[in-house]
Amino acid sequence: MFGFVHESMRQLVVRRYGDELWKEVLKRAGLENIKENMNHYYQDSDTYQLIDSVAALTKISREQVWEMYGAFLIEYTMEIGWEELLRNMSPNIKGFLDNLDSLHYFIDHVVYKANLRGPSFRCEENTDGSIILHYITSRPGLYPIVKGVLNEVARRVFNIEISLAITGRTQRSVQMATGERIEEHVIFLIKTIHSKGGSRSGSNTSMVSNTVINLTDKTLQMTASEFSFALPYHLVFDEHCRLIQFGRELMNHIPKELLKVGTPIMRIFEINRPHIPFDFDNICNFINAVFVLQVKASPSNMRRKRESMENIGGDKNNGTFTHEQHLKLKGQMLLLSDQKSLIYICSPYVTSISELMEYDMRLTAIPLHDATRDLILLNQQRLADIEVHLQLDENNEQLEKVTKELEFERTKTESVLMSILPPTIANHLINNEHIEAREFEHATVMFSDVPNFHSILSHSHPKDVVQMLNDLFHRFDRLVAMHKVYKVETVCDSYMTVGGIPDQVNEHAERICHVAIGMLWEARLVSEPVGENPVQIRIGINTGPIIAGVVTMKMPRYCLFGETVCLASCLEMNGIPGKIQCSEKSYKYAMQTGRFDFKCRGRVNIKGRGTMETYFLYRSLNKSVWEIIGRERDISKNSIDGYEELENGVYYSEQQATVIHPAGSDNSKSCTVS
Known part of the structure; x- marks a missing residue:
């Protein structure tokens, strides 16, 4: 059925039962994903399903x-x-x-x-x-x-x-x-x-006028030829549906051998509307209906058919029958005074110039008095307007589609920016705001790496190495988000984190220390590709002034610069597997806001910087390992705070912790100063 039925039914349900019920109706009918369109033709089964859904939900x-x-x-x-x-x-x-x-x-x-x-x-x-x-x-x-x-x-x-x-x-x-x-x-x-008062129908429902028009002269003041010219498409046929009279223009659309007085009208026309058999009584019963008749065969059609019959046995291509449009007439049937004849007053059923040309007609074929002329011209303008509206609708749909795609891409871009930049910095970039580099007086930087990574790399399949790093860094990312610090970057096996930048907090060193303890624990849960040994990491932490800013706009990175960053990297490079090595500044800042168990390692030789006193971080006195890593403790297996398990997972002697590793040893790498 036509889409107008669906739209008017929607209006009815929404007005009487609410929008939510209409959504339920569509869902029940299986039409919730179909776009509503008044000009769309729906299958009858869809409409019946819609009505059944309304009946079921409204209980009528x-x-x-x-x-x-x-x-x-x-x-x-x-x-x-x-x-x-x-x-x-x-x-x-x-x-x-x-x-x-x-x-x-x-x-x-x-x-x-x-x-x-x-x-x-x-x-x-x-x-x-x-x-x-x-x-x-x-x-x-x-x-x-x-x-x-x-x-x-x-x-x-x-x-x-x-x-x-x-x-x-x-x-x-x-x-x-x-x-x-x-x-x-x-x-x-x-x-x-x-x-009721003011009724337009009066006392008689039908109000049929029985007035008889008296004509002084019963003779028609025009010849049959003039009548045929005035009504060029009319037909008159008798009670046996045989042709009596016809308009002159029909000769251009009906074969001459058919357009003769006495020819059964059914041989010439078929009724398109109303859907009734072509006989006199049926037509009289539907005398008030609009009648649409269609010519069964045109002159050119008959000519090609004759040529086809003549060419049988010859070239078959010459006898090809070509379908063409046969003229349609639309008009009114009138019963004549003898009650035994009907006149069909009609016009070509055309509504546009293109349809006119399909019948090989021109506008001059329509009489000047015929409103069909005006209809064709008005409809031509209407079709142009409709075409513009359809184009606008299509453009609007395309615009909506592009808008959704742009919104999706914008969301993805913002998501990427949020993942590679601190949220406050990312929001500035999204709003096209200029971001100045800033100097932070106090911040804490942490580096971690896998000390035997090159050995793992040489004995493992590349795919397994990548999988190991993905597992490891995924765990680290969770800890970073949990403790509200910022991951600066990952390069190969190195993982860099900072606290107190760009959102300044007093407990930046405390937060980084908690993350470091959690990273040691999480690393134990990741196995090396060869040997299935738990991954061991070493960590270096330093606190001090830092310069931070966004570098490049095409692929923006939030970068940290300064001696504090370089020294944190060197502390990690000179660290011991399974240990968290902190500078003296980090030790002091962490103890100002938190409570930790530090042990002095002694003075460590840092390449290019001489010796400096460092500390090993063992545990937090305020938080258990389970609180730091955000996981539940297994009461049957784990200690109360988890630090016993953390220490037992370290594969080196306590004496090694006090050893000063000179620069250039196996556990040392050169440190590049930014």
Whole structure:
């Protein structure tokens, strides 16, 4: 069904039951992922599923939903600009019903260009003023819509109350050109119950005028040729549906051998609308309907067919039958005074220049008095407007898509910036703010590495080495985030962290010391690729003034500069596996805000800087290992604070801790000063 049905049903449900129920309806019907479009044609099964969902969730029957929809349909169409048309279709309800077919046809084929299979309506007036309405549709089960529509039209448009009774309902199988289909015929009896003040229908529901027009001269003051010129597309046929008279323009679209007086009209035309057999009685029954007839064969079509027959046995390509558009006529059937003839007053059914050209016609083929001329010209402008609107809609959809993609890319970019830069610095970059380099008077820097990394590298598969480092650094990243310090960078097996930059805090040394203890523990949980031994790391920590800033904008990095950084790196290089070596400044700053167990290592020779006193960090007296690493303790296996396990995992003697390793030994590397 047409998308307008879905949209008007959405309006009904949202207004009466709320937006949340409509979402539930779509979800239940399996239509939540389908984009709503008034100009889209939905499968009937989708619409029926939608109605069943509304019925189930509102706990009313399907028939009640359709009747409620029919009443709301009038209310909604009047809201969106059709009120004036509905009020001026007819002065009475019978006239309204007589014109429903033409209204359906106009909306389907002219307004929305949908070419849908609409219902047919036929009225009969009884002597008591009641009306018998015949409703014929190819969609069984929709008759409650008619009840809702008629009750609402009577109340809103004609200011009357009516009663509706179904006196008959039958279904039959009809063979059409497109195949067999089920057709439902429902008969309604309509009676006026009460006419309110100001009723437009008066005392008689139908208000049929019986005035007879008296002509002084019964002779038609024009010849048959002049009549054929004035109405160039008309047809007159008798009660046996044989051609009596026709307009001159039809000779350009119908073969001459068919366009003769006495030819059965069924040989020339087929009825496209209404969907009835082509016979005199059926046409009289639907005399108020819009009739669309289509020519069965054009002159050029017949000519090619004859040529094809003549060329049998010759070149088969010469006999190829080419399909072309056959003329469609749209108009009205009128019963003539002899009650035995019908005249079909019509015009070519064309609404645009392109359709006109499909029939090999020009605008001059349409009489000047025919409104089809104006319709073609107006519709041409309308089609241009529609094309612009469609292009705008397409551009809007594309713009929305690009906007979403840009938003996604922006989010990814911001996420990357947040991962490589401190959040405060990243936010400045995102807001296009200039970032000046800053000097921080006090900050604590930590370096860690795997001392036997080169040995591991030479005896392991590269993939295993990368996997080991990923596991190790992933654990370190968790600790860094947990203790709110900043990871500056990782280079090969080296991991650099800083506390107190760019967000200054007094306990920067304390935080770094806690991270260092956690890193020692987490490293034990990672195995070397060869030998499956736990990974051992060494750590160096130093505190002092630092210069920090963003370097390059294309691939920004937050870099640290100064002697403090270089000395921290040297402390790590001159450290001992499984130990945390701190400078004297770091020791003092850590003890100002926290409580730790430090032991003096003695004076250590630092290449290029002479000797300096350093300290080994063993434990925090304020926090257990479990608090530092953010993991639960296994009561059956682990000690209360975890430091016993941490110390037992170190594979060197206590005496080694006091050894001063000269520069250039196996555990030393040169230190580059930034």
